Amino acid sequence: MKIQNPVLPGFNSDPSMIRVDDTYYIATSTFEWFPGVRIHASQDLVHWNLVTNVLDRVELLDMKGNPSSGGIWAPDLSYHDGKFWLIYTDVKITDGSFKDMKNYLTTAEKIDGPWSDPIFVNGVGFDASLFHDENGKKYLVQQTWDHREYRHPFNGITLTEFDVKTMQLMPATARTIWEGTPVKLVEGPHIYQINGQYYLFAAEGGTIFTHQEVVARSNNLDANSFQTEPDGPFLTNFDTPSTYLQKQGHGSLVNTPGGEWYYASLTARPWNHATESATDPRGWSTLGRETSIQKVEWDAQGWPRVVGGHGGTTFVDAPKDAIETKAPTDHSQHDEFTENHLDLNWNTLRVPFTDKMGSVGQGSLQLIGQGSLANPYDLSLIARRWQAFYFDATTKVKFTPYSYQAMAGLTNYYNHSHWSWIFITKNDAGQSVIEVAENKGGLRNGQYTSYLQDAAIVIPENTEYVWFKSQNRKTYYTYQYSFDGENWFDTGVKLDAAILSDDYVVQEYGGFFTGAYIGLAAVDYAGYHSTATFDFFDYQELGDVQVAPDQYTFAASEERQFD
Template identity: 70%
Template sequence: MKIQNPVLPGFNSDPSIIRVDETYYIATSTFEWFPGVRIHTSKDLVHWNLVAHPLSSVSLLDMRGNPASGGIWAPDLSYADGKFWLVYTDTKLTDGSFKDMTNYLTTATDITGPWSEPIRLNGVGFDASLFHDDDGRKYLIQQTWDHREYKHPFDGLTLTEYDVKAERLLPETARTVYRGTEVKLVEGPHIYKINGYYYIFAAQGGTVYTHEEVVARSKTLDALSFETQPGEVFLTNFDTPFNYIQKQGHGGLVATPSGEWYYASLCGRPWHHPNESLTDPRGWCTLGRETSIQKVEWDEAGWPHIVGGHGGTTEVEAPKDAIFTEAPENHSQYNTFDGSKLDSNFNTLRVPFDAKMGNINDEVPGHLRLYGQGSLENPFDLSLVARRWQAFNFNAETKVKFKPTSYQAMAGLTNYYNDKQYSWIFITWNEINGAVIEVAQNNRGNYTSFLKDEAIKIPEGTDYVWFRTKVRKQTYTYEYSFDGQTYLEIPVVLDAAILSDDYVNQTMGGFFTGAFVGLAAVDYSGYRTPADFDEFRYEELPDDSVKDFFAPGLR
């Protein structure tokens, strides 16, 4: 078998990978999307299944009011003493001099839970991970934030001992163990003990195209005792601009039962507009930061290297002892809302789906009812249910019943990155035609209605309206139908780059998620006009366009 990167496509970043017996687990970041943390499992490192969202209650995670790209940063999953340990950060600020955050710890004897009530650890810095030493002691290592404008904000990696019995950190033991290199921005640390050495694997260079992973080691955990691996950096795509996989760095190391080594990393897959250089801009990653896996070998001096070079490869040899894992061939999804729970691929923003937001198969059988709340820019009260883009080419559609009596009420299908970057096709009302269809986009906070007074009148007596979006890598469009058979395209072609990390990074400090597609209802008048969605379909299409942007052999 071959590992085909990325193994977790579409917004699955900051992977923390472990193995328990024959099973591998990867935990990834979810930022402001709820529930918090995604955990996938595999026994072959090739095929992966989503099995858990550990932070599925407000007692474990309350992100109401969090900014875009706040929330869950870089969870750390480990296994020791017969249970899983999950450390996670809830970040409350993303822009500015401060990064107010809290690190928590929760445990479970089964990966699917239940997970214990969280233990509050500290707010020293993000990307915290727990190291279980072979003498039974435990340590938290983390990025350290410095708000002072005359200092670099990334103040090295702090190690602090954790008292298991007291369920708290021992701040008097805190010390800086590693400051990274002159690349700066050292973060995402994990410690491993191998052949008598403590190894720190840490990210540097920022989670953009200059991203990299550096390795350092020491015989002790003393302050500033770690030396950086000599020679070339462990993993980076900074100097491999033609590789299909880019941005590799932040991640974790794992050994197979037979002693092979692999490294799971975040990555990105940029595309370009036809008139753009392949190297500047490096590209637009509309699928967000994904997860790749590279094979690792060790040299005689005990230092690790990526097989095939520090830029990694798209195709990687699977472990010799891999156990084939059944998994879906793609991530297509179809929902008729006949059950009582949301599909596990669906997410909400900041808070769980509850009666305030709506209900499933309750008031209207076979429907998802969403009550109109705040606008799509509201970080507190929002009725939005969405799923990740996980392919460059896909169609998504829905069937909705909505009876607005005000332009302040809207409901429909959205492609969404964050509160400043989204678009949608929706039913609303205007003074000319009553119930109408409109398409609008928010680009860097500038809201544009494309149809305006030419909004499409919904014929009298129409019960349902069907909406569809067609995403085709660089661009996407919206369509509507009044019978579910004949679709008419709105003559507005939108630039998908606007829904990418790279575009958002040009103006905002929070740019860590990826594009979503989903269902939304707004009624900022406060009257909670309901929208009833009868179905949702997300259908991935083959990606035949990679060859248009990458030279042969680099796919």
């Protein structure tokens, strides 16, 4: 078998990978999307299944009002003392000199819970991980935040002993064990105890195209005791601009039962418009930061090296002792809303799906209109990740708006300031109409554009349902509509997909860590709670991601695709 990267396509970043017996688990960041922390499982490192979302209740996570790309940063999953331990960070500020983060700990005997009520740990810095020393001690390892304008904000890696009796940190034991390299922006630390030495893996360079993973080691955990790996970095694509995988870095190490080693890291697959340079801009990562896995070997001096070079490869040999895992061939989804709960693939923003947003079950989803798609407090939206460059998404909606302030439809969404949608609303003549609108950069909360305006499509009288479709074609996407589900009409609006990418958003906003979503939404900012009924949602990938190693297409080769 071959591992084909990325193993977790679409927004699945900052992977924390562990092995418990013969099963591997990966926990990934979720930022402002609820529930928090996705867990995937595999027994071969090739095929992965989404098995649970950990932070699925308000007691564990309440992000109401959090900024876009705040919330859950870089969770750390570990297994020790017969149970799973999860450290997670809730970041309350993304722009400016402060982050105001809170680190929490929750535990469970089984991966699917129940997970314990959270224990507040500290707010020293984000990307915290829990190290279980062979001598029985436990330590919190974390990036350290410094708000002072005359210091670099990423102020080294701090180690603090954790008292398992009180389940609290011992602040007097805190010390900086490594300050990083001149690349700066040191974060995402994990410590491993291997052959009698402590190995520290950490990310640097920022989670953009300068990203990298660096390794340091020490015989002890004293202050400033770690020495950096020579001939590094361990993993980066900064100097491999043409490779299919980019931005690799932040991640974690695991060994197999047979003694092989693998490293899971975030990655991205940018593309370029035909009119752009292949290197500047390096590209647009509309699928966000994904997860890749590289094989690791150890050199004669005991340093880890990525097999194939520090740029990594798209296809990687699976473990010799891999147990083949059954998993879907792609991430297509068809939902007729028959269950009284949302599918694992659905997310809401900041808070769980409640009666205030609507209801689900018995063949329909009801969304009660609340705030606009720019609202970080009250928003009726459910959405799922883009997990392929080419897909179609379709829905069927019934909605009777009373004015232009009431809207419901299908949205492609990145954050509060970067999104578009096709929706039903009412024009000034009192007619129900179809409009297409986009919100994109230029202002703090984006610049809103109505594309059809006075030419909005009038819905025929006595029409009960309208069907909407989004056709996504890597560099662009379009919206279609139908009044019978069979005869489709194009709106004539062609939108640039780059606007829904990390790389576009970073130009204007400090939080750029998620990826594009497709979803369903209802808005009634006048406060009259207009309700939309969705009969189904269908997301069908068009086959560009899953390609056998002996059947290379350009989209799955070692070279980037420049459209």
